[in-house]
Amino acid sequence: MKPEFNQLQEWEREFDAAARRSLRERMEYSFIYTYKPVLDDAKFRSFNTMAEYKEWCRKNLPEYLGYW
Amino acid sequence: MNVFSYKQGERLAEAFNRWEVEYLFIGKSGAIFYGFPETTQDADIFPAKNSANGQRLISALRELGYDLTPRLEHDLKVGKDFVQLRGGPFDLDLVFAPDGIETFVEAQSRSLMIDGKFPVASLDDIIASKRAANRAKDRESLPRLEAFRDYLRSRNLIALPTNPSKS
Numbered sequence: 408m409k410p411e412f413n414q415l416q417e418w419e420r421e422f423d424a425a426a427r428r429s430l431r432e433r434m435e436y437s438f439i440y441t442y443k444p445v446l447d448d449a450k451f452r453s454f455n456t457m458a459e460y461k462e463w464c465r466k467n468l469p470e471y472l473g474y475w
Numbered sequence: 476m477n478v479f480s481y482k483q484g485e486r487l488a489e490a491f492n493r494w495e496v497e498y499l500f501i502g503k504s505g506a507i508f509y510g511f512p513e514t515t516q517d518a519d520i521f522p523a524k525n526s527a528n529g530q531r532l533i534s535a536l537r538e539l540g541y542d543l544t545p546r547l548e549h550d551l552k553v554g555k556d557f558v559q560l561r562g563g564p565f566d567l568d569l570v571f572a573p574d575g576i577e578t579f580v581e582a583q584s585r586s587l588m589i590d591g592k593f594p595v596a597s598l599d600d601i602i603a604s605k606r607a608a609n610r611a612k613d614r615e616s617l618p619r620l621e622a623f624r625d626y627l628r629s630r631n632l633i634a635l636p637t638n639p640s641k642s
Binding site: 408409410415418419421422424425426427428429430431433434435436437438439440441443446447449450451452453454455456457459460461464470472473474475 | 478479480481484504507508510511512513514515516518542544547550555556557558559560561562566572573574589590610611612615618619622623626635636637638639
């Protein structure tokens with residue numbers, strides 16, 4: 408969906424603000440930790456194909472996490 | 476749990492370079508290197524999918540402090556499409572076959588080295604990958620990510636300056 412003009416203006420102000428910060432600062436603000444149920448409960452997972460991964464997400468992850 | 480940071484990125488880049496891992500940052504974490512002001516929870520890596528690179532990746536991950544089981548090492552070597560690592564120094568998603576990107580070599584040819592040390596897939600490839608993946612979280616972030624790409628283009632930039640106070 409195409410964003411509205413006001414939304415684009417707001418985003419541009421945020422991009423302008425980001426341009427005044429260093430990469431180091433931007434990364435400090437951008438990477439956060441929030442526990443994600445199921446997804447974070449195993450030390451590792453591997454999937455033969457992306458289709459297999461997506462199917463696993465659909466079957467196992469709560470919808471609100473946005474993985475499907 | 477350690478959150479990924481510039482310092483962690485440097486550690487990763489140093490270890491991957493030392494072991495000559497062929498890789499690119501991708502996904503939202505890749506876009507953040509370009510200056511995209513958004514939050515994410517893990518770093519996404521697109522490694523070249525071949526057994527030699529898999530072996531180098533194993534060595535680099537061990538150096539970074541990931542506890543790799545024999546099964547995980549096997550999976551990294553044989554070339555699964557997707558490996559998710561938790562419990563190491565930071566969360567890492569290894570995407571060997573990202574949606575919307577044909578080959579690693581093609582993506583690498585379009586990539587950019589940010590801050591002289593972080594190889595990152597092009598914003599166009601990151602956007603193409605998110606569009607092809609078409610998950611709810613991708614659909615939600617795409618309009619803002621495309622607006623960011625347009626913002627850079629309108630200013631003749633390929634990325635925001637990495638250290639504006641010194642530029």
